[in-house]
Amino acid sequence: MITRHSFIPMAVRLAVACLVLALGGQAALADYKSDMGYTALAAELGAAMPTGADVPVSQVEAPLVSGAYCPDDVTDSELIGKNYTWENGYAGVSGHATTVARYYYGSTLSFAPGISTINVYNANSFLTALKAGKLSDPAFETSSVQSDSWIGSYVDPVNPTSAQITKDIQTLRRFDYTIQRDDFVGVVAVNNGSATAIPSLLASSYNSITVGMSNGNHSHGLTSLQQQDGSGRIKPEIVGSTDGILESGNPAPYVSFVVPLVSGAAAELLQVAAGNSSLSLASHSQTVKAILLAGATKTQFPTWSRTPTAPLDTTYGAGQLNVYNNYHILTAGRQQASSSATVGSAGWDFNTTSASQTQTYFFDVPGTTAFKEFSVVLTWNRVLTPDSFFGMTQLNSSLANLDLKLYNASGFALGALVDSSVNTTDNIEHIYGSLLPGRYALEVSSSYAASTDYALAWRNRPTLPGDANLDGEVGPEDFGLLKDNFGVVRTDWAHGDFSGDGEVGPEDFGILKDNFGASLPGLAPFAPLVGGSDAPVGLTVTPEPASLLLLLGLSAPAWWRKRRAPARGAARGQ
Ligand SMILES: [Ca+2]
Ligand SMILES: [Ca+2]
Ligand SMILES: [Ca+2]
Known part of the structure; x- marks a missing residue:
């Protein structure tokens, strides 16, 4: 049946890794809330910031050896005062469950502090309730979001049998069946460690959202389940920043604690959708998934790529969760x-x-x-x-x-x-x-x-006004494009017409001048610098327009008159 090591909760496995980090790690400088657009959205919306209020959620936890699977709802100030249902009976506090809970619906640490109704499951009992191979239907999921920071398999890694593989496949189908039937947002984990295999349960599902980390240190690549269950699908589908995530005061860059952040982001969207009848179809789990993935950002990942036949990056999926983008996609309607x-x-x-x-x-x-x-x-x-x-x-x-x-x-x-x-x-x-x-x-x-x-x-x-070549920066290459097309009519942005009037003229030069030297914020911050300590060339100084022209040996008015006059004549049919 379930191999014992398969259900060692991440918290137990991670005790060793935490120790190493405590000795050699440094305090994170950035923080996950600003990394993932939460800080920006909260600043924009103020009191209207969604909190996940009135969105019922569930949390599925692998039990400790003692059987404990419950978050600390009694003494942890992040978690007290909410309505918990222990679906498999109260069985004691799990540190892992407590940390997941803090980043899922904690009062200051989470993206969804307004969540107040939580159903908590023991992962083993949860799997039993899916009733794989039984005649009866799986148990209903009454929550709108389900967070699964655990991994597992029925397959013995040493002596796998076809019956065990079938049980994994049927369990996964039962899980996807419940999402189809009950229409909840399932958020599930890949394993920690970049050399690990993508777990069968539940990371290989179709209808949920599989989560990894922005540091790339998680199982990634292609699924390997057989039969009709689509080997060769790319996982994870989205990643999240672990900057500033702590467990017991130590940096805790683990998949377990990103899953609840993505879950909380889903709850925020569901709250907004529930509060506006024109957005009601966004409550479907497929819509939430599409918004989360479309909102994800790639600019942190210079190696991010996709192709027409591989829709996601094999390490970062659709990219990093971005709460700010998600909200604006949803409210665009x-x-x-x-x-x-x-x-x-x-x-x-x-x-x-x-x-x-x-x-x-x-x-x-x-x-x-x-x-x-x-x-x-x-x-x-x-x-x-x-x-x-x-x-x-x-x-x-x-x-x-x-x-x-x-x-x-x-x-x-x-x-x-x-x-x-x-x-x-x-x-x-x-x-x-x-x-x-x-x-x-x-x-x-x-x-x-x-x-x-x-x-x-x-x-x-x-992009920035004046960025003719769409590289996110306004620089000499854009000026070159504008200069080469100055006075030309019936042209476009790529040739220097930033004002959209169909010709390249002084108004476009003015736009470029005003933005010269600027670059989009947050654009590929990890781009390598030549020589290690050298500053990037050409983007640190904003030249005055006069000096720019001087640099290129041009006199603006003469140059403008020379090329513009015949072009305008042609445009007007004179
Ligand atoms: Ca297709
Ligand atoms: Ca440019
Ligand atoms: Ca123009």
């Missing part, structure tokens, strides 16, 4: 596909598609800006159905194949394909990159006959 109207450049949809349908979302990048980042995520659930002969003892898995494509568009007609996410193994598609001004279309298609619910979420980050 639901926006539906249309062949005669555009959607906004941020938002989400929850809808249904099938093989006979294509859903197209037209949107504009205005001529007066350009997007350094455009991020869009499509996700849907796999569907589990009882076998026609074996009934609930054997759940069968069906996975629709939806695809996501980004096109140039003219009016409401598709133009050239810009990028695509068309993998065939996973229930996630993701496109991420920079966009110049213009009209675009996102297309959601399905090659699966049955009707499939899906969620789509998208956001953008404008």
